[in-house]
Structures are given as structure tokens and as C-alpha cells.
Amino acid sequence: MTLSTALGPSPSDGVVRVGSRSSELAMIQTRTIITALQTLHPDLSFEVVTMKTIGDKILDTALPKIGQTNLFTKELEVALAGREIDMIVHSLKDLPTTLPPGMAIAAINERDNPTDALVLHPRHRGLQIETLPEGSVVGTSSLRRVAQLKRNFPTLQFQSVRGNLNTRLRKLDNGGDGGVEYDALVLATAGLERMGWQDRISQELDSTACMYAVGQGALAVETRSDDKRINDLLLPLNDWDTVFCCSAERAFLHTLEGGCSVPVGVHSSIGGGGDGTRVYALQGAVFSLDGKDAIRDSECITLPAVKNATTTSSVSSLASASELAEWRELASTVGSTLAEKLLNQGAKEVLERAKRESTVS
Ligand code: DPM
Numbered sequence: 001m002t003l004s005t006a007l008g009p010s011p012s013d014g015v016v017r018v019g020s021r022s023s024e025l026a027m028i029q030t031r032t033i034i035t036a037l038q039t040l041h042p043d044l045s046f047e048v049v050t051m052k053t054i055g056d057k058i059l060d061t062a063l064p065k066i067g068q069t070n071l072f073t074k075e076l077e078v079a080l081a082g083r084e085i086d087m088i089v090h091s092l093k094d095l096p097t098t099l100p101p102g103m104a105i106a107a108i109n110e111r112d113n114p115t116d117a118l119v120l121h122p123r124h125r126g127l128q129i130e131t132l133p134e135g136s137v138v139g140t141s142s143l144r145r146v147a148q149l150k151r152n153f154p155t156l157q158f159q160s161v162r163g164n165l166n167t168r169l170r171k172l173d174n175g176g177d178g179g180v181e182y183d184a185l186v187l188a189t190a191g192l193e194r195m196g197w198q199d200r201i202s203q204e205l206d207s208t209a210c211m212y213a214v215g216q217g218a219l220a221v222e223t224r225s226d227d228k229r230i231n232d233l234l235l236p237l238n239d240w241d242t243v244f245c246c247s248a249e250r251a252f253l254h255t256l257e258g259g260c261s262v263p264v265g266v267h268s269s270i271g272g273g274g275d276g277t278r279v280y281a282l283q284g285a286v287f288s289l290d291g292k293d294a295i296r297d298s299e300c301i302t303l304p305a306v307k308n309a310t311t312t313s314s315v316s317s318l319a320s321a322s323e324l325a326e327w328r329e330l331a332s333t334v335g336s337t338l339a340e341k342l343l344n345q346g347a348k349e350v351l352e353r354a355k356r357e358s359t360v361s
Contacts, residue, residue: 015045016230019076019085022050023164028194029219030089036109036237044233049085051075073222077103080222086230088222091191092215092246095222097254104225108246110239112190114217114268116145116210118203119185119192121172128203129153129184136183139172143289143358145186147263148210151291161185165195186210190217211265211285214249218242231321238324241270244303247328248282251335256286256347263287263354270303278303280331284338286347289354295347299338304330 016037020030027048034046053075076088077100092108099105118129124136130153132138139161140146146158159180161168165187171177172185189204221237223230245268258264267283280303285296339347 014043015047016087016233017047017049017085019049019051019079019088021076022052025165025191025195026050026089026091029091032194033089033107033109033219033221033237037233040236041233049079051079077222080224083224086223086227087234090220090222092218092220093188093213095215095220097214097250097258099222102224102226103222104231105220106223106231107221107234107237108218108239108243109237111218111242111245112193113204114212115189116186116205116212116216117189117192117201118205119169119172119187119200120202121183124183125202129156129205129209132156132183137181139168139180139182139185140187142186142213143261143263143354144213144265144287145210147287147289147291147354148265149186149291151287151294152209154291165191165197169197169200188212188216207265207267207283211267211283214253214264214266215246218246220246235321235324240327243324243328244280244331245270245282247331248280248335248338249284251332252282252284252339253335255336255339256342256351258286258351261358262351263289264351273302280334282334282338284335284342286342286350287354288350289357293350295342295345295350297338297341297345299334299341301330301334 018030018034020026027050030048034048038044038046053073073088073090073095076085079085080088081100081102087106095105120127124132129149132153134155135157137157137159138149139159141160141162149156150158159182161171161177161182163171168185168187172182175181184202186205189201192198192201221234223234225231249266249268252266253264256262256264263286265285265287269281271279271281273279279300281298281300283296283298285294287294
């Protein structure tokens, strides 16, 4: 409406365009971020722009065989670069550790439960992964999950399963897909909880059963790195502990030169150091696809005090961009140090072999 331009700023000046994948889970995640932003900035309005990515379109191929690292992000990033949108909300674990030139992560909000969960066919109600009958078929397309679960539960079988969460649960409950019948699925706890399906979680897998993926359970907002207005809006959404854990995990994966679909698992924890200090510990591991080889180690650091580190609030107005950058930098050294430890123990060879074996059929 041209009239409003004459009267002052056009209405679109106050509109922030938020890019999202169109799946139900992605929309729930995007709305979470928008709700937090709207609380901080009641004057702004937000518009969701949805897109289907390659990862959403190719549903019949196991992800590692598609052979691209930015399967779930590319189309959205093109729109971000072209200024059609101002930010993208991602599951952090779907975001490659190298972003396209000019893009940055402006915020990572408080992490939800990062673990993987066992979802059983109703006929197995009451069982656990340890007690599933021999030969039970577990559906997952994650090399990381398959490698670890083969190692820890050698009597189970594994089959790829694609599609969004709704599709997968239907395939589990309604007798399978293309001749494959599943006894159970392994899915991220956070995704199940966001969809309201927590009652389908039979067991949360601890790190001895299955270490989670880098960034799992956290949401990240990607922006143009030079877009100061948008980056300032997002700054308070950063949860310091989550940022530390996820920055360390991402530096770990980056130094290993792993993509989103490699058999790499992590476990982050922050605990009291006894004397009032807090200690961050990162465990990381690389597996062969058959689970026979595992290289794992850990690294820890005493955390410097930060302004909101002891609050659980995901909204802090205290941080400055430079403090946040320093914090991320410190975390990254922990991750890359751990990666170097694993590389010294032969992780490169294990990963290269896994990559070769996962792209040939
Ligand atoms: C990535 C993987 C998977 C997703 C690989 C992995 C799982 C693929 C599969 C990088 N992205 O975890 O080893 O199970 O076939 C994905 C999910 C979520 C984000 C769903 C899930 C929701 C949880 C979150 C898919 N990406 O892992 O069950 O926000 O962390």
C-alpha cells in the first residue's frame, strides 16, 4: 500500500522474514525461535518463508549416498544470500561446520535433550534395546547410530528408513515399507518431544549405548554475517552453556573433517568443579561403519565465569557480540584439541574408510 509509505516507514520495514524447511518439526522449531524474538521485540512482525530442500525432496535414497553436505540448508541459504529472507532456523546438527561465505550462526538457543531415543513397535511394549529379540530390525539412516548400535548390540539388524518423523512412525506402526518391517526406530529425543510424541519414547540411550550427533537437540539461527540489525536482534537468544558445548562439538567435527553424515558421536557435560568453578567435558568418538573399530577420548576445561552461565534462562540481555565470540573461540579450542587427539590415534583412516564405504552401494 503506497499510502503508508507516504505516511512513514512502509509496513514491510518492520517485517522480519524467517526461512524454514516446511516439515511439521521444522515449523515447530521456527515458531519457537519466533516466539522468543517476538517477546524481546514486540514491535516487530515475523513472516515464515518455507522451502523444500534437496534432503526433503529425495526421500528414497539413504542420505550418505546423496553425497552432499548441505542437503537440508542449500536452498534456504541461497534465499538468505539473495536477501529474500533475513534468517534461517535450523536444527543445528543439520548445519555443516563450514558455512557458505558471508553466512554465520547468530544464535544457538538453550539445548533440548540431546540424546537418541528408542521407539518400539507396539508389539514390543515394555522391552529395551538390550532385551529386543535377536534379529530385530531397527530403522535408522544414521551411520553414527548404526555403527554404535552394531557394536553394542550385535544381535540386532539395521535398515535404512527415510521420510519425516510422521512418515517414519507410520512405517514402524503400520507394517513397514517396501518389504521391510521394523521392530523399532532410533530417533532424536528432542525431535520426538517437540512433536509431542514423548509417550513413544521407550528408552533414552545413554552415551555407553549411543553417543549423540554434534549439535543434536539445539536450534541455530543462521544469518548474513554483515547484517548487524538482525544479528543484534538475535544476540540475547544465545544460551551460553549451549553455545559452549555446541561450539566445542562443531570444532571437533570440523577438525576431523567430518560432514553431517559420518559415524562420529559426542557427549558434552558441564559440572561443578568442587571449588565453585564449573568444568566442561567433551567426549568424542569415531567409529567404523561395522562398529568394530572405535577411537574415543575426552578433553575438559575449567570454564571462566560468564554473566549468565548460572541462569537457566535462554534469554539474556547481558552478552555482547565480542564476549560471545571469545566464548565460542575458547570452546572451539577444546573441540579441536580433542579432534587432534583422535587423529593421532588413527581417526583419519577410520573416517576415510567409512566415507568410502558409505558412498558406494
Ligand atoms: C543428521 C542426522 C540425522 C538428521 C545424522 C545423525 C538422522 C538421520 C536418520 C545430521 N540429521 O544423527 O547421525 O535418522 O536417518 C534430524 C533430526 C533432527 C534434526 C531427526 C533425528 C531433530 C533433532 C534435533 C535428521 N535433524 O535425528 O531423529 O534438532 O537435533
